[in-house]
Amino acid sequence: MSALPLIFTAGWASGVNAYAVVLLLGLFGRFGFADSVPEALQRTDVLIAAAVLFLVEAVADKIPYLDSFWDAVHTVVRPIAGAVVAALLAGQDGSLPELAAGAVGGTAALVSHLVKAGTRMAVNTSPEPASNIVVSTAEDVTVAGVVTLAVFHPLAAAVIAAVLLLVGVTVVYFCASRIRRYLRRRRARRAERTGSRALVAK
Numbered sequence: 490m491s492a493l494p495l496i497f498t499a500g501w502a503s504g505v506n507a508y509a510v511v512l513l514l515g516l517f518g519r520f521g522f523a524d525s526v527p528e529a530l531q532r533t534d535v536l537i538a539a540a541v542l543f544l545v546e547a548v549a550d551k552i553p554y555l556d557s558f559w560d561a562v563h564t565v566v567r568p569i570a571g572a573v574v575a576a577l578l579a580g581q582d583g584s585l586p587e588l589a590a591g592a593v594g595g596t597a598a599l600v601s602h603l604v605k606a607g608t609r610m611a612v613n614t615s616p617e618p619a620s621n622i623v624v625s626t627a628e629d630v631t632v633a634g635v636v637t638l639a640v641f642h643p644l645a646a647a648v649i650a651a652v653l654l655l656v657g658v659t660v661v662y663f664c665a666s667r668i669r670r671y672l673r674r675r676r677a678r679r680a681e682r683t684g685s686r687a688l689v690a691k
Contacts, residue, residue: 492582492590494647495525496575498639500594501650502632503571504601506550507563508543509629510574512536513636523640527581530574550625553613557671560606571598597654604657610671611664 502510515536518526529535549559575594576587605628612620631653639646661668 491584492525492578492643493585493593494643495639496578496585496590496594497597498635498643498646498650499574499578500571500597501601501654502636502639503574503594504567504598504603505605505628506543506546506632507567507570507574507598508539508546509632510636511570512539512543513633514574514640515539517637517640525578525581525640527577529577547625547629550628551618551622553618553621556609556621556625557606557613557675560602560609564602564606567602568595568599571595597650601654601657604654604661607661607664607668608657611661611667614667614670614674 499510499514511530514523514526515530515532517523518528518531519536546559550556572591572595576591578594579585579587579590608624609621612624635646635649635653638649
C-alpha cells in the first residue's frame with residue numbers, strides 16, 4: 490500500500506488543477522527526482538500538452554464567471570485525470586491494484602473538484618477580479634506545494650490534502666446560500682438571453 494498516500498494526494502490535486510499535477514509529476518520523473526512517476530507522464534508530448542493547458546487554465550481560472558464555466562467543463566475531465574494518474578502510479582509501484590487506485594484517485598478528484606467549483610460560485614456572487622485572482626493563485630501555489638511534498642514525503646502530503654479537503658467541504662457547506670445566489674443569477678441571465686433572442690426572432 491506504499492503508493493496510496495501519493496495516489497490520494499494526486500487525486501485531490503487533480504480535482505483542483507489536473508494539468509498542474511500531470512506537469513509537475515512528469516517533470517519530477519523526467520529530471521530524476523522521483524522513481525515513482527510512470528514513463529507515460531514523462532513523455533515530451535504529454536508534458537507539452539499539460540504545460541499549454543495549464544497556462545490556459547491559469548488565465549481562465551482568474552476571470553469571474555469564466556472560471557465557473559471552466560469548472561463545469563472539467564467536471565468530467567478532472568475526475569478522469571485523477572483516476573488515470575492514480576492508476577498509472579499504482580502500475581508503476583505495483584503495491585495496489587490499478588482499478589482500486591483509479592477509484593481512490595477519481596473519487597478524491599471528484600470531491601475536491603466539487604469543493605473548488607462550489608467555492609468559485611460563492612466567490613462569483615461578488616465578481617470583482619481581485620478575489621478570483623487571489624483564490625486561483627492560492628489554489629495553484631497549494632497544489633504545487635502539496636504535489637512537490639508528496640514526491641518526497643507522501644504520507645505528510647496525504648495528511649495535508651485530507652485536511653484541506655475537509656476544510657473545503659466545510660467552507661462550501663457554510664457558503665451554500667452564496668452558491669444558491671450565484672445559481673439564481675446564472676438562471677436569470679440565461680432567461681434574459683433567451684428572451685432577447687426571442688424578441689430578435691420576432
